[in-house]
């Protein structure tokens with residue numbers, strides 16, 4: 001029987017996405033399992049950024065806004081990301097941080113249901129999402145309810161008439177659990193609520209069908225599985241059916257119907273352009289645009305299939321090598337309930353992750369005792385996964 005190492009080698013040889021890794025500038029000696037926090041650098045980005053700086057900023061100067069497509073970048077790149085989310089063009093805009101987009105989207109979502117009292121969000125949601133939900137509830141005079149995602153359907157049935165917005169993560173950032181976006185969206189709509197999804201850990205890692213699922217509003221970041229670079233701008237999606245009534249709180253001048261008229265009163269642009277806020281972050285936007293070129297080489301269904309297989313392999317290795325050493329697999333083993341990371345629990349999580357990095361295996365930890373391993377199928381190999389588990393076992397023994 002083949003050893004696990006031999007299997008890892010064979011799986012890499014047969015991997016239909018193996019050719020994509022060479023498009024990322026990963027150091028040879030690093031096993032990078034933290035692309036769910038900061039995606040690796042796609043090779044095309046450096047040259048593009050140098051060109052934008054030298055030719056655009058350096059030579060075109062202010063003419064770049066028109067001549068180099070800077071002004072339209074938020075919508076152009078928004079449509080590109082929308083294409084990865086099952087969103088038809090004209091519904092997605094890129095800019096600002098995820099945190100800013102969550103605020104803008106959540107207030108606007110709540111304003112679509114002014115007669116309802118409750119904002120509901122995941123009690124295990126990423127901190128910024130929870131902190132903002134609390135602030136938005138206070139600001140709008142609504143009440144905030146925190147519930148585990150698994151209990152959201154029951155709550156929707158019990159308090160159907162009261163819930164304005166249900167704001168959930170597609171994937172739990174700690175455990176890597178994938179939630180059923182389509183079903184939960186349908187249940188929220190059954191209760192008359194608006195749904196807002198945070199796609200930070202889903203976008204670029206798997207197919208998402210925002211239009212088909214009839215999602216109302218979504219946000220997400222572009223520096224995780226999209227590899228847009230540190231602090232790359234976030235995106236907001238709003239379904240077209242809501243555009244005419246969409247009342248966003250950040251009424252910045254670039255979302256005005258006629259930004260250069262410098263009008264006295266705010267008049268929102270038609271369509272998703274009203275979700276623009278201020279002057280676009282051109283350098284970051286164009287770096288992100290260059291990074292997205294990698295997605296022209298792949299189908300998201302193939303990315304998802306490999307991510308699932310990597311996760312299955314990691315869990316299999318962990319169960320045989322790490323569970324006997326006191327680790328626990330936290331991420332669901334059922335692949336349909338798993339995002340693109342595997343989380344383990346161990347009392348020395350923080351210290352082990354630090355020591356692993358010293359051996360060239362980069363993951364991360366989350367308090368109090370979780371180790372997270374991101375599996376970006378575009379550049380992670382089965383041999384990476386095997387090596388990570390072996391190194392971790394050697395450290396924990």
Ligand SMILES: *Cc1c(COP(=O)(O)O)cnc(C)c1O
Nearest residue numbers: 097098099126128173198200221
């Ligand atoms: C990564 C992440 C964020 C990050 O927000 P920033 O404003 O980019 O710092 C927010 N929410 C979720 C669910 C995340 O996973």
